Amino acid sequence: MKKLVFSFFALMACFVLASCGGNPTDTLKDLTKELKDADDMSWEDYYSIRKKSVEAQIEFYSSERSKDEIKDFDEALTDFSKAYYKASDNVEKDKNKEMEELEDQLKKAKKDFREKQKDNKDKDKDED
Numbered sequence: 001m002k003k004l005v006f007s008f009f010a011l012m013a014c015f016v017l018a019s020c021g022g023n024p025t026d027t028l029k030d031l032t033k034e035l036k037d038a039d040d041m042s043w044e045d046y047y048s049i050r051k052k053s054v055e056a057q058i059e060f061y062s063s064e065r066s067k068d069e070i071k072d073f074d075e076a077l078t079d080f081s082k083a084y085y086k087a088s089d090n091v092e093k094d095k096n097k098e099m100e101e102l103e104d105q106l107k108k109a110k111k112d113f114r115e116k117q118k119d120n121k122d123k124d125k126d127e128d
Helices: 002-020 024-037 043-061 067-127
Strands: none
Touching: 024 043, 024 067, 043 067
16 A cells, blocks of 8 residues: 555656756755655656656756755755665665565475475375
């Protein structure tokens, strides 16, 4: 449920950002807020935020900026980076947990398979 709510929030944020056209500094600030407010984030949402941040940086570096704009952008980028790496830890933990669960399922499947193969060999010996 949390993922669904967050996905909806992320989608709405995308519409807001797209409609504003906004400046790159504001985009980074919005993305930072989105990262900080998210309790649970999917890998897809995490990737989408990263992509938007790179696009904002490209937009910023593609034109002339004043010293004040550069200072504001650098602060926003620093805040974003901190929030992004903190969120990456959470996303990685979730991915690692999913992988551990899959590994457990794989171990069980291998064990069951080997037991069935052993049972089949035993049956074949009994039939001879």
